Amino acid sequence: MSAKTSSKKPSSKAATSAPAIDIGINEKARAKIVEGLSHLLADTYTLYLKTHNFHWNVKGPMFNTLHLMFETQYNELALAVDLIAERIRALGYPAPGTYSEFAKLTCIPEPKGVPSAEEMIVQLVEGQEAVVRTARNMFPVVDAASDEPTADLLTQRMQVHEKTAWMLRSLLDG
Numbered sequence: 001m002s003a004k005t006s007s008k009k010p011s012s013k014a015a016t017s018a019p020a021i022d023i024g025i026n027e028k029a030r031a032k033i034v035e036g037l038s039h040l041l042a043d044t045y046t047l048y049l050k051t052h053n054f055h056w057n058v059k060g061p062m063f064n065t066l067h068l069m070f071e072t073q074y075n076e077l078a079l080a081v082d083l084i085a086e087r088i089r090a091l092g093y094p095a096p097g098t099y100s101e102f103a104k105l106t107c108i109p110e111p112k113g114v115p116s117a118e119e120m121i122v123q124l125v126e127g128q129e130a131v132v133r134t135a136r137n138m139f140p141v142v143d144a145a146s147d148e149p150t151a152d153l154l155t156q157r158m159q160v161h162e163k164t165a166w167m168l169r170s171l172l173d174g
Contacts, residue, residue, distance in 0.1 A: 021092040029145035034093040036138035037150070040157070041084045041096060042105030043134050047127040048077035050111060054120040062117050062171070073124075073164060080157060087153055107134065121168050128165035132158050 021030070055070035085095035096105060108127045115123065135154040142150045 023091075025091070025145045025147055029141070029147070030091045031093070032141045033138070033145060033147055033150055034088050034091050036134075036141060037084055037088050037091075038096050038101075039105050039107075040131070040134050040138070040154075041081060041088065042102040043108055043127075043131045044077055044084060044157075045081050045102050046106040046108040046110075047124075047131060048074055048081060050108065050127055051077060051124060053111065054115075054124065057114045058117050058120060060117040065171075066117055066120070069167075070120075070124075076160065076164075080160070083153060084157075087150060090149075118172065121171050125165050125168045125172075128161045128168065132161045132165070135161075 021027075025033070051070050051074040055067060055074060058066045058070065085097070088095040096102060108130050111120075111123060135158050138154055139151065142154065
């Protein structure tokens with residue numbers, strides 16, 4: 001190895017720390033956005049678990065309809081948690097990813113026992129609407145930071161959850 005090559009070792013600072021994030025959103029704003037996204041992630045994951053649980057345990061005259069509907073919904077939610085977690089990472093923070101973290105962050109309650117098919121629908125409507133409220137509550141912080149990618153993510157999530165809540169409520173009108 002030549003002397004020229006050996007003198008070009010990376011500094012210890014460069015080798016042990018990542019470069020600063022400079023995306024036009026200051027650290028304080030990014031932290032506040034990530035706090036909201038962490039709640040959104042927890043609500044989304046909790047709703048995913050609840051929907052998957054209900055998919056497995058639904059019974060009664062609406063079994064086939066609900067079983068298939070819940071499957072479509074939990075698959076969509078599984079994709080959504082990945083998008084939300086990746087946005088948190090893009091903002092420079094670790095995404096929460098444990099049951100205990102989600103339990104502290106979510107506003108969606110776990111079901112008690114196995115509810116009737118109609119009660120499952122009611123609980124899922126409530127869960128869908130809760131996710132919409134969580135997303136909507138983030139807009140003042142996101143708008144103040146001019147964080148368009150997060151605003152876009154929130155808008156897309158709200159559209160999905162509002163439509164899903166409407167479809168579920170339609171099953172209760174009768």
